[in-house]
Amino acid sequence: MIHNDVKNLTDVLEFHLMAISEDPDLQLFLFGLFLSVYLVTVLGNLLIILLIIFDSHLHTPMYFFLSNLSLIDIFFISTTIPKMIVGLKIHSRVISYAGCLTQMSLFLLFVCMDDMILTVMAYDRFVAICHPLRYTVIMNPQVCVILIVLSFPVSVFESQLHNLIAIQVTCFKDVEIANFFCHPSQLLNLACSNTLSSNIVIYFIGVILGIFPVLGIILSYCKIVFSILKIPSSSRKYKAFSTCGSHLSVVCLFYGTGIGVYLGSAVSHSPQKNAVASLIYTAVSPMLNPFIYSLRNRDISSALKRFHSRVF
Template sequence: MKTDNLTNILEFHLMSFSEDPDLQPVLIGLFLSMYLVTVLGNLLIILAVSSDSHLHTPMYFFLSNLSLADICFTSTTVPRMIVDISAHSRVISFVGCLSQMSVLLMFGCMDGMLLTVMAYDRFLAICHPLHYVVIMNPRLCVFLLLVCVFISLLDSQLHNLVALQFTCFRDVEIANFFCHPSQLFSLSCSDTLIKNLVTYLVGAILGFFPISAIIFSYCKIVSSILKISSSSGRYKACSTCSSHLSVVCLFYGTAIGEYLGSAVSYSPRKGMVASLMYTVVTPMLNPFIYSLRNRDITSALKRLQRFKV
């Protein structure tokens, strides 16, 4: 490891999962399979929602956009990782690193924002059912989507602006399979005040507030469900939230787990596994969660299959 300050950095070195040449084909096959399952699964969700008029509702409108964000989120890291493994190369240019970080942050933030909006949608549907259709009109849905896009763009560009101010680095080794923002920032030998301020401020805005909004929404939802007298009504209300809540726990659970794990005792290998969970595994599982636990999606996929046949 180099300890001298490095200026005019043109490239970084990413961390590999294994240096064993016999394991390379296995890793390529595994990650390629996971990537294809992710893309095909999320494309099926988008196709089912767009082709079935029964699913032209706010909840499925946001779900289809979540699936699109998941495809883009995974495509930012996995294809390059497969190419790097097959080419036995760990080098990424400085411009490429910033570009990857920017796109990754944008679609990662989009995931979090859309999950928050979907929680708000479920809150209105269960707690204010009589006003739901009036409040969640198409104009509001498009507006909320644009807000998600704007906040995500702002987040990624803020990180990029801070990264562009770095003039020297302590090392060129990034301890992950992609340009992780926090690890790239930690390599800088520039003033830490600004980068720490941006990191914690953005983390608070895009982490604390969405999670707080989701928790608040589900507290209200649970309170409303408990007031429903019939067991069938309670079951129906719970079934509309179970898929979304599962995805929220999976997405934020893995992200928070990585953060807490790095804060307590950071290990590069453990950090890579945690990053793999929320960048690859979570987007891959989302279509299964929504298709297996949602009758509307299952029915739409069956109708789509019959139509193709």
């Protein structure tokens, strides 16, 4: 690391992530807390995947997409929380430059894939409720696989584009990252040069690749609501709404916490508060998804009972 007259840093080999708490008495508690959160998230999503694989009643497009969402959630939380857990254990906040870029790239990849899969699931519910007679034809296995496969290159494109912008930064004012994981905006904030154009590109990409999935979900649910309101039977209305309840809850949790992070960072200038908001987004949302589907979905609850009786 070379220091010049204006204390700019070039050839940076490592960064220092921000600690959630500087209180040494809290380190052990935080280690246990986040380790528990991580294990519950991984085991909960793995259970959902196993239920869908081994229970023939769940071999439908909706649960095929749910299994992929659970898998992505495992990868999503694994990009940030394990590094923080290890840091709490060995009392180190250091992350290498290459590790920072890798973490940033994977984080954006899995966030984007979560976004894409939630949109596909909304489309699946739209077809199931608005075109029930053609559902098996429209959402055939080949189409389901294609929709999942297509979400991957779109997500890779977004993550690598952000990575490419971050790599252009070769001079840093500091090595202290104001969050517990690496993010393109955090690296750009440390850049010596003016990064206004880079920030504009990053936010433009985020808006373009974020607004279309959101609009797709909103449009799907608008049509779903209009179709359900036309159903004369109250029991059939409730049944139709119940098939969307779990997905809608997960969508609100995912986008609600995500929007909260960005609005919080815009309003609050406290790095500690922003880090806590990011923590809720990256850890709480993936952890709660299995519980939402287990509690609000009769098919998953029934499959869980069958699985329990078969094992025990």
